[in-house]
Amino acid sequence: MSSGIFYQFKPDPLLIVISGPSGVGKDSVICCMRDRGLPFHFVVTATTRPPRPGEVHGEDYFFHSKDEFAEMIEKGELLEYAIVYNDYKGVPKQQVRAALATGKDVVMRVDVQGADSVRKLAPEALLIFLTTEDEDELVNRLRAAKRGVAEDLNLRIAMARQELKQIGRFDYVVINRENQLDETVHTIQAIISAEHHRVKHRKVQL
Numbered sequence: 001m002s003s004g005i006f007y008q009f010k011p012d013p014l015l016i017v018i019s020g021p022s023g024v025g026k027d028s029v030i031c032c033m034r035d036r037g038l039p040f041h042f043v044v045t046a047t048t049r050p051p052r053p054g055e056v057h058g059e060d061y062f063f064h065s066k067d068e069f070a071e072m073i074e075k076g077e078l079l080e081y082a083i084v085y086n087d088y089k090g091v092p093k094q095q096v097r098a099a100l101a102t103g104k105d106v107v108m109r110v111d112v113q114g115a116d117s118v119r120k121l122a123p124e125a126l127l128i129f130l131t132t133e134d135e136d137e138l139v140n141r142l143r144a145a146k147r148g149v150a151e152d153l154n155l156r157i158a159m160a161r162q163e164l165k166q167i168g169r170f171d172y173v174v175i176n177r178e179n180q181l182d183e184t185v186h187t188i189q190a191i192i193s194a195e196h197h198r199v200k201h202r203k204v205q206l
Contacts, residue, residue: 011196014105015096015122015204016040018188019115020130021160022085023141025176025184026109027060029130032185033107041099043108046072049087062092079206080110080117085152089114097206105192112163119169124202126195128188129170133177135161 018026034042046062048069057063064072069088072078081090091108099106110118118125132138142156167173172191176184195202 011198011201012203013100013103014192014195014202015100015118015125015206016105016107016192017115017118017125017127018107018109018130019112019127019170021112021138021163022156023138023145023160024130024132025141025181026130028181029176029184029188030107030109032181033188036185038189039104040107041102041104043091043095043099043106045089045091045109046078046081047087047089049085049089079121080114082111082113082117084111084113085155091118093206100204100206112166116166116169122204122206124204126192126202127170127172128191129167129173130176130184131164131167131173133175135164137178138164 018029020026030042033040044058044060044062046064046069048064048066051057051061051063055061066088069081069090072090072092073081077093078090079093079096081088089111091110091114096106096108108118115127119127132141138160139157142153142160174184174187174191
């Protein structure tokens, strides 16, 4: 005989924030997730920095002039934005809303400042902090990247050290070990799967 009780399992779509200091491999993780054909909407970030070799407008980033970006800020079109190494980065608000409305999980990559802004606007967002095995490895990765002049590198290292102190403000921490990208993505997938099986689902409202 049925008890008349049946759990309706239909979780709401998740807003997944992948963050962490420069050099931890956020872009590589997102690219790997895309290559696997995972059923997520991957948010494309707007930025005022110039494209790097191989980057495509509308796929890697939306590249804008500072005047265009200022207009987006004035019109309230960004979910979050921040100055990162003298350039602006931000997440288009309507893109996130539209994706969530389709029922798809939404994945965005933002810096630690951006994650804090998202946390305030969407407390139910799933926040994942990506890092390296230790600080020395992170510093070595930043040096190997050789982006900008020495002063820029020193600024990135100093900023990364401060951002590492923010781990406690996130829901999960994932170590992106050298040459272990598949394992990193597998761990993130496991976290997302577990979140969808929570009794009390996260319900994001923007």
